[in-house]
Amino acid sequence: MQFKSMIISNIEVSPGYFRMKMTAPPAAGSASPGQFIMVRVRDAIDPLLRRPFGIFDLGTFATAYTDCGTQTYFEILYRVVGKGTDMLSSLHQGDVLDILGPLGKGFLPGDPSGEKILVGGGVGLAPLYYLAKEMVKTSRVRLFAGGRTKEDILCITEFERLGVETYVSTDDGTLGASGLVTEVLEKHLTAGIADKTIFACGPFPMLKATAEIAGRHDIPCQVSLEAYMACGVGACLGCVTKGRNHSNETPDYRCVCKDGPVFDYRELRWD
Amino acid sequence: MGKPDLSVEIAGIKLRNPVMTASGTFGYGKEFADYLDLERIGAIITKGLSLHPKAGNQTPRIVETPGGMLNAIGLQNVGIDAFIQEKLPFLRTVNTPVIVNLYGNTLEEYGELAEKLDKLPEVAGLEVNISCPNVKQGGIVFGTDPKAAYEVVSLVRQSTIKPLIVKLSPNVTNVVEMAHACVDAGADALSLINTLTGMAIDLQKRRPILANITGGLSGPAIKPVALRMVWQVAQAVEVPLIGIGGIMTATDALEFMLAGATAVQVGTANFLDPSAAQNIADGMEAYLEANGIADVKELIGALAT
Numbered sequence: 037m038q039f040k041s042m043i044i045s046n047i048e049v050s051p052g053y054f055r056m057k058m059t060a061p062p063a064a065g066s067a068s069p070g071q072f073i074m075v076r077v078r079d080a081i082d083p084l085l086r087r088p089f090g091i092f093d094l095g096t097f098a099t100a101y102t103d104c105g106t107q108t109y110f111e112i113l114y115r116v117v118g119k120g121t122d123m124l125s126s127l128h129q130g131d132v133l134d135i136l137g138p139l140g141k142g143f144l145p146g147d148p149s150g151e152k153i154l155v156g157g158g159v160g161l162a163p164l165y166y167l168a169k170e171m172v173k174t175s176r177v178r179l180f181a182g183g184r185t186k187e188d189i190l191c192i193t194e195f196e197r198l199g200v201e202t203y204v205s206t207d208d209g210t211l212g213a214s215g216l217v218t219e220v221l222e223k224h225l226t227a228g229i230a231d232k233t234i235f236a237c238g239p240f241p242m243l244k245a246t247a248e249i250a251g252r253h254d255i256p257c258q259v260s261l262e263a264y265m266a267c268g269v270g271a272c273l274g275c276v277t278k279g280r281n282h283s284n285e286t287p288d289y290r291c292v293c294k295d296g297p298v299f300d301y302r303e304l305r306w307d
Numbered sequence: 308m309g310k311p312d313l314s315v316e317i318a319g320i321k322l323r324n325p326v327m328t329a330s331g332t333f334g335y336g337k338e339f340a341d342y343l344d345l346e347r348i349g350a351i352i353t354k355g356l357s358l359h360p361k362a363g364n365q366t367p368r369i370v371e372t373p374g375g376m377l378n379a380i381g382l383q384n385v386g387i388d389a390f391i392q393e394k395l396p397f398l399r400t401v402n403t404p405v406i407v408n409l410y411g412n413t414l415e416e417y418g419e420l421a422e423k424l425d426k427l428p429e430v431a432g433l434e435v436n437i438s439c440p441n442v443k444q445g446g447i448v449f450g451t452d453p454k455a456a457y458e459v460v461s462l463v464r465q466s467t468i469k470p471l472i473v474k475l476s477p478n479v480t481n482v483v484e485m486a487h488a489c490v491d492a493g494a495d496a497l498s499l500i501n502t503l504t505g506m507a508i509d510l511q512k513r514r515p516i517l518a519n520i521t522g523g524l525s526g527p528a529i530k531p532v533a534l535r536m537v538w539q540v541a542q543a544v545e546v547p548l549i550g551i552g553g554i555m556t557a558t559d560a561l562e563f564m565l566a567g568a569t570a571v572q573v574g575t576a577n578f579l580d581p582s583a584a585q586n587i588a589d590g591m592e593a594y595l596e597a598n599g600i601a602d603v604k605e606l607i608g609a610l611a612t
Contacts, residue, residue: 038581081527082373264369265369267338270338271338272331287363287383294338
């Protein structure tokens, strides 16, 4: 789906990190956690390409301005990393963006009786909020959030308000435990419920470490990857990652945009 | 005045309008079916196809540059057999000409591939890629040496009776010389330009951004170069030309036709706007209507110099 979206708010939640809320057509309400959108930050040739963002939150609010009496909205959580996100951060309420989405394959929540473990690194937390919001309705949810420093720890209060048990860690120890999020994760895994699933999103090294933990403890694990992408629909083949059976003779490349961004960690090669 | 006539013909392939989708930017068509009406564009040119599946390059494979992007995909594709089994059945259901872009590692592979494609009634024509800048063997040599180009196009010509389009590289000193070689070898039409070789550097890491180090530049940044080359080649050869290079709007497309192109290909624009090809075709129609032009063919090569 391609649509115009109006910005409702665009707020800096931590230095360099923004949370943007925008309108969406009712059909976008069917997006599943882990899916993403491609945003054209302005109608010009520079920057040329759209920017992909995971859906941080999605919902509706009552309004007198639509036929059905409600307005669908979604939110993205993004970090200013370059020209595109810098321009995005300077936009205001009422500005209109061209959006493609929801795109890709999201998380599979699985059996509600089990414990759900979320692992987020920095802005990788973004798609986990919408996932948590859905899963707390039926399951016990714990979040392990990590970052380099306290400013990379985002929206923890929002998770706690959902009833998620949170474990925070920073590389420099300025907030929560000192060390890597995956170290904290492994420490707290031992005394858990037997039936667990891990859902992770963050930088590749964090996902790799998470996949190793999942492998060691034989826990199902879904990871959401980030990649440079041009089209978002599986055509450009710019965003590919190596699948389990990959070799030069028998290529097994998966498109992060279309086959993912969420993958079962066993489907990918981690070397 | 009724609706203007947008139809054109390339080497016997009848197009409802001059807008085709460039190889490698439109997958196998199906990827875009949700975003535009595939029966409102002129033709679909599929992702470059090789005899055997091809893994392509390491990542990062793409990087944005001002007004453009570099790509070094390395011709990742499913190979001819999987194309026939998995991709062609969908394309068969679409009432729009399908042109298959093909690529060989060796001279023999070009010939063998052309022979296989020749047998497929769903394939309206072939576009031979002799100019991919991102693969180590093959392509670049055929695409920059007139003798080698003549040789490969001759072989493909002997292997198929289908309309034969050759896609030219801009990474040459004299594009007209290359055009002549391909036409002499039996090309029915030429498409130009493929991407311009370029690179991007990460200052902090002191490393090239693309894993392949260099890549092909596309997008609005290359349009002036493409227009110049189309215009030069149009002066020199009789076969129809297909203009490619940074076409984002109907205006861009019409400029290529003035320079001498009979049709155009939309490439990078598909990435930022999956409905671009249809929008461009609609925009061309609107331009003709607004300017009282009955037939788009009136514009081909109509540049006043």
